Ligand SMILES: [Ca+2]
């Protein structure tokens with residue numbers, strides 16, 4: 001009782017002090033409210049951004065589905081896929097879909113089959129291609145031997161090759177992977193390539209650009225003449241007697257303009273003058289599909305490498321989950337073995353049993369994979385006939 005009396009007296013004695021206390025409290029409360037609402041706004045804003053990104057992602061996945069559907073439908077109608085002029089070169093125009101009005105959707109489908117396979121290497125073909133790039137025979141031999149030693153399992157040097165002994169003496173030392181590679185970036189480190197394909201400052205030169213756009217690690221088919229690079233066509237003109245003029249006439253159609261309705265394509269060696277069509281193909285099997293969706297400065301991109309499932313020989317992988325199908329491979333009549341050029345190369349066992357078994361095989365992979373399973377295609381997942389060999393999504397940061 002006395003104490004509250006005392007307090008009243010104290011408060012009553014200092015009204016100005018009380019007023020200041022109240023003001024300070026109000027000021028602090030206002031500050032807290034402001035900072036609360038700022039963080040709420042931030043949360044709301046980031047939720048809205050996330051939702052916008054989800055919208056872009058959804059659209060991108062739809063565009064990927066539509067692209068695959070276009071490829072499937074054209075294959076169904078025409079029997080085979082040969083050339084982007086069949087319609088699959090522009091799947092967005094092929095499949096009229098009402099995209100969200102504020103989103104800009106673009107899709108490119110590039111035929112990977114138009115490139116010369118580097119895994120395994122057709123030594124003669126690569127030799128011819130290097131010749132087309134203006135690289136002399138001796139240097140070509142050195143480049144090819146060095147590449148093969150870089151990826152073969154052993155440490156035995158080919159005539160013009162190099163193994164770990166050579167690379168560990170370099171400064172800085174590098175280690176050859178001794179297994180198939182997946183990226184052209186590796187060539188920077190392989191003996192002899194830096195001098196031919198890279199500038200002194202380490203940047204790739206124009207020759208490397210031609211080499212990169214004309215070669216691939218992702219298929220083993222004959223090179224599709226319908227999507228081959230100018231350098232590859234030049235090689236075919238020189239070594240296989242390809243009539244490039246006749247090819248252009250066919251591809252550009254009667255109006256002589258590429259990209260118009262009347263564009264055609266050779267579907268077999270019956271359609272085009274070529275002396276030797278060894279290793280020359282007319283079909284597309286492996287595609288790199290890139291989807292971009294943009295909306296108000298935001299972008300979402302999907303990129304996939306898909307195989308039409310007509311062969312399992314499209315890609316090799318060293319990943320630990322590479323499919324192991326030892327149970328059903330022994331009774332298959334479709335198994336074929338390919339041997340990479342050179343006596344020291346490992347034999348690649350290619351299992352071509354059914355197109356839909358890989359997804360199951362993936363989940364039953366074991367840790368006991370033998371050396372041959374390194375060379376089997378890694379299938380991320382299967383969509384109808386389409387087998388995804390690579391899949392990347394990326395959402396560049398805003399701004
Ligand atoms: Ca080696």
Ligand SMILES: [Ca+2]
Nearest residue numbers: 149152154156
């Ligand atoms: Ca070797």
